[in-house]
Amino acid sequence: MKLIGKTLLLIGATSDIGRATALTYAQAGWDVHLVGRARERVQREADDIGARTGKAIMVHELDILDTGRFEAFLSEVLPLPDTAVCVIGELGEQARAEREMEHAAMVMRTNFEGPALLMGLLAERFAARGSGTLVGISSVAGDRGRASNYVYGAAKAGLTAFLSGLRNRLSKAGVRVLTVKPGFVRTRMTVGLKLPPLLTAEPQEVANVIFAMAEGGKGPDVAYVRRIWRPLMAVIRSLPEPIFKRLRL
Ligand SMILES: NC(=O)c1ccc[n+]([C@@H]2O[C@H](COP(=O)([O-])OP(=O)(O)OC[C@H]3O[C@@H](n4cnc5c(N)ncnc54)[C@H](OP(=O)(O)O)[C@@H]3O)[C@@H](O)[C@H]2O)c1
Numbered sequence: 563m564k565l566i567g568k569t570l571l572l573i574g575a576t577s578d579i580g581r582a583t584a585l586t587y588a589q590a591g592w593d594v595h596l597v598g599r600a601r602e603r604v605q606r607e608a609d610d611i612g613a614r615t616g617k618a619i620m621v622h623e624l625d626i627l628d629t630g631r632f633e634a635f636l637s638e639v640l641p642l643p644d645t646a647v648c649v650i651g652e653l654g655e656q657a658r659a660e661r662e663m664e665h666a667a668m669v670m671r672t673n674f675e676g677p678a679l680l681m682g683l684l685a686e687r688f689a690a691r692g693s694g695t696l697v698g699i700s701s702v703a704g705d706r707g708r709a710s711n712y713v714y715g716a717a718k719a720g721l722t723a724f725l726s727g728l729r730n731r732l733s734k735a736g737v738r739v740l741t742v743k744p745g746f747v748r749t750r751m752t753v754g755l756k757l758p759p760l761l762t763a764e765p766q767e768v769a770n771v772i773f774a775m776a777e778g779g780k781g782p783d784v785a786y787v788r789r790i791w792r793p794l795m796a797v798i799r800s801l802p803e804p805i806f807k808r809l810r811l
Pocket of ligand 1 (some may be wrong): 574575576577578579580598599600624625626627632649650651653672699700701743745746747748749750752768771791
């Protein structure tokens with residue numbers, strides 16, 4: 563068992579990307595706190611990672627919509643982690659979000675309000691200590707609103723902007739704030755979707771990018787997982803609205 567005396571807080575432990583990320587950190591010798599909304603399922607992940615790495619994995623229950631519990635939750639997570647990665651998200655159904663305001667609100671709150679408020683609280687604690695790395699998982703969907711998923715995309719755009727502002731404010735306080743835009747990833751979230759192989763990453767690829775950005779010293783603050791997304795999204799962002807509104811993307 564590797565011992566390096568560093569601690570990861572992984573928020574969204576039952577996600578495919580979260581599971582791969584937690585395992586990557588534990589294999590590198592980190593202690594890991596796993597967080598999810600269903601303790602039993604989080605415990606199963608903890609048992610699996612513990613068995614594979616020999617590390618003691620701590621388990622916490624938190625629903626990201628339960629913002630009133632965030633302060634109490636953070637006081638449970640001791641010591642204050644060195645790195646926190648929040649992967650919680652919910653794609654939802656665009657057509658349903660157009661009809662049902664409650665569904666739209668759940669998608670917005672799960673992808674933006676909850677993760678942003680929780681990472682904001684963590685950032686204050688990191689700033690008070692003078693160190694810490696925060697990683698938020700946003701999306702290419704937040705780079706430009708598209709007909710097919712603009713409720714999810716708008717929430718991710720909010721998260722991207724929030725993380726950008728936090729980074730801008732705290733870069734001199736010893737706090738690193740990183741944004742990862744995975745592009746398509748083969749996970750539970752995209753089951754049943756026809757994904758183009760060139761644009762589609764595996765959860766482990768995302769985990770590797772997160773670990774390299776967060777723990778590899780200097781590097782970009784914002785990254786797409788597969789590099790091809792950068793020029794592709796530059797083109798999509800630059801299309802004039804009169805052309806863009808005629809496309810079905
Ligand atoms: N897959 C992709 O193509 C893709 C592309 C771009 C960005 N992303 C982003 O990557 C992140 C990870 O997604 P994934 O692909 O790994 O999907 P996933 O396996 O469906 O993971 C989603 C995670 O969010 C958690 N979650 C949802 N609502 C929650 C709530 N109210 N409280 C606590 N946890 C909640 C889920 O918990 P439960 O297990 O309890 O449901 C699950 O752990 C998300 O932020 C997603 O938006 C994914």
